[in-house]
Amino acid sequence: MATTTRDDRTAAVTTPAPADATPGALAPAEQQGRMTHQQILSALSGMLLAMFVAFLSSTVVSNALPTIITELRGTQGQYTWVVTATLLASTASTPIWGKLADLYSKKLLIQVSIVVFVVGSMLAGLAQSVETLIAWRVLQGLGLGGIQALVQIAMAAMISPRERGRYSGLIGAVMAAATVGGPLVGGLLVDTSWLGWRWCFYVGVPFAVVALVLLQRTLHLPVTRRAVRIDYLGAAFLAAGVSALLIWVTLAGDTFAWASAETALFVGGGLLAVAAFVVTELRAAEPVVPLRLFRDRTTTLAVLASIAIGVAMFGSSVFLGQYLQISRGYSPTAAGLLTLPMVGGLLLSSTVSGILITRSGRWKGYLVAGSLLVVLGFALLGTVDHETDMVLLSAFLFVLGVGIGMTMQNLVLAVQNTVAARDLGAASSAVAFFRSLGGTIGVAVLGAVLDSRVGELVAQGLAGVPGAGGAGLADLAEAPPAVRALIAAAYGDATGRVFAVSAVVAAIAVVAVVLIREVALRTESGDERLRAESH
Template sequence: MTTTREPDTGAASTPRPPVEPEAPVEQQGRMTHRQILEALSGMLLAMFVAFLSSTVVSNALPTIITDLRGSQSQYTWVITATLLASTASTPIWGKLADLFDKKRLIQLAIVVFIVGSMLAGLSQSVGTLIGWRVLQGLGLGGLQALVQIAMAAMISPRERGRYSGLLGSVMAVATVGGPLLGGLLVDTSWLGWRWCFYVGVPFAAVALVLLQRTLHLPVTKRRVRIDYLGAAFLTAGVSALLIWVTLAGDRFAWASTETALFLTGGALAVVAFLVTETRAAEPVVPLRLFRDRTTTLAIVASVAIGVAMFGSTVFLGQYLQISRGYSPTAAGLLTIPMVGGLLVSSTVSGILITRYGRWKGYLVAGSLLVVAGFGLLATIDHETSMVPLGVFLFVLGTGIGMTMQNLVLAVQNTVAASDLGAASSAVAFFRSLGGTIGVSVLGAVLSSRVGTLIAAGLPPEAAAAGSGSGSIGLADLADAPAPVQELIRVSYGDATGRIFLVSAVIAAVAVAAVVLIREVALRTESGEERLSRESGERAPARV
């Protein structure tokens, strides 16, 4: 017998809420795997431009400083200027990401970075080069913060590991390709070192086009209140303290009137910043973030990892070229073991974290490997064989790959969705701060040690000719007599192990911080899904 179904009027059944058509995936705060890959293409290319430009310049610096007749202090400042600007601007970029269109901010950061790079390539003196490197650093600060923030908005912490592996791969390719490309440019007479600043422009242009076509992130329309006063105090305080670290012991004594002025001014600016943040409606760095144990410990570890990232790459290139006599191209090839370790560990750890949802073990193992790598590198001198050096670099790269991205992941998994931008940029900020302090302090240690070794081994004929005392250094390498040139090279080779020993001690702080971090299960919601749930509203449409 055929039964006819009566229309369901709801009178005799449990009432059901009206079913709305499912919104397009772009409006749900989640994206498909294909959409994520498309969106990541432009962002990863932008990061590739930033890392490529940084590594190209790092490897070319010995040639640049020698050509422009710069000093060891200026060598350090070329790196420090970019890190200083990047460090001071990173929290500001992060806060702007919570208030404005993230895609437009990423594009703006790319443009600023490219303009700074082009102008740096036109420099006729080290002082001018340092000035334009500051502008370059402002763009770099935006890129390193905003790409992480955009990824957090699109992808859940549980799934982010597999995509963080892609970011690690891009970094590895840029880190390998940068020194090699920089070496080829420097060694090619009709191009020269200036093209190290121009080479990223075509990649940046493509990145801008890709971002415009593929990146579609929600923009929350709300009243914007920018904490200009807090940003000003933060920049002033960080700049004063980092400039002091860079100049003290070189331009003036550690215990001097200048030191007192820098420390007093920096401390007052930091205090004013903290007071401002407690009263600002939209603080640049919400102080409530530091109430969370994971965030605070991850930030402490990031400072130490920053020393590992920047200190190793900056002074390793100088060691290979100045002390060991390798060309820029060969120096780039010799860093492949470190980059290979970073590539493998960041990719594999990301995949395993996504599969099993556990992340603390990789942080602990990675931080221990960083300490071990630096400890091994502390044994090198001007005669160290390249085979063990390659092994030491592989150990260090493996440790950095397992810790750098996963520290950001741990913080993003913990904080509220509305604080993702500020928290992500805070980790990047303190990592850059560690790098800036590391380069400055390690540069001062290296300069002091080199001066001592030169003074002890200066040939009698050079002293009799008035070549001096321990003041001979990198600036004299091109014009000094052959015996003095050899002494400078040997001194740099023997002094380099000292800075890696200091780095190992600093990296031990990261181990202690990571061990104390409490592991929290990875969330399965993207940043936009969490923001929608926490605010009780539908996720905003993408643009």
């Protein structure tokens, strides 16, 4: 079976070497560092702006969601799916965009993904119901997956592996700016009467248009092609299996009973699709997720830990904004400011741990400490209710942020340091892929936990009240003051359970990290390792 040994990110920029080429002459001219520093910065400008738009879109909506769902009279399940739909579409489409980069112009594909994202954003801003909003968020996610994958691929084509680290700080700065600025911008937009929540979807559009213009003027990459087989069937089975199981978790216990024909249909169909995905990947010439990578112990354990960290990253950000606004009564802007301790802890620990790891060459201690802090942070947050002191909450969030910062990127580092040079891209993308998948699953599962607990607490509070039926997020805007207070308290108390469940899930990351075998960091670049392995 003709299986390509290089990942999308490297294969997309390699051309067959001539017969008399030496092992060190594998990369084409554009990957030999012949662009000047000024040319690289110029070409990066459009790509970094596109990446800023992608990350901003993920964070700017978080503080606006309670207002959006309340205004559109949505349910807690729909609240979850507004987030999950984008994550799922992005996760499932990322490998496909990567394969397309081997066939067509990377520059054109980045521009196409930006256009798809812009169209999805504009239509989402025009949505008049939660159902249509979710549909357009799927389209937005398809574009988002392309931007995230293709920017990395274009950078690999443009910058040699030896030089790439020098520009990685720019990506970190963009991620930090979007992470910190997104919730604040979203809050300000929602709190500004003449703008409103719809501008949370429009705000990225001007940046995206500018990114398109910059890319057209500054990014010049040769179109290098190789024969590839895109595993559409594997991607379809993966998306179908995960979607079926997520829909079941979201709807079971509400729309239909846990023990019902619908449950059997969703669970059975989902498991069959996952099994078909595994069989397809074992037979595919170029699988979406190369299963051979999981023969390596470090990769397998890092993926397991990444799934748990994905739950931590996405789950905490999604439900934290809801807690602060619905239960505690803060404005979207104030809710954004109150999340800064977590973001600050994340940026501080990721920066400091990175410097210390570079100096010592040792990384496992930081991973173990970070994963333990994630568990501790969630355990502390598991104690919150609708009356928790905000200073305490800020301290809990800081602990969680420090833990996530010490684990998130260092898991990728551990894998990159262990696998063969030819598998660097595939293994790195596998960790990122499963972290995103973990976030998708986590948001859906934790949303179902929250919805169930809120329903229980509201039912208990309304027990004995003549003529009182059920009440939930959809009824918040028009409910009497006493019922609104009950719903707010229910959300505050139920959020503690969500974080407690997250602590249990995060404990899986601790076990996985402890079992990873530490290997001292290599001093050779990926290109040097590849030449050594080819002898």
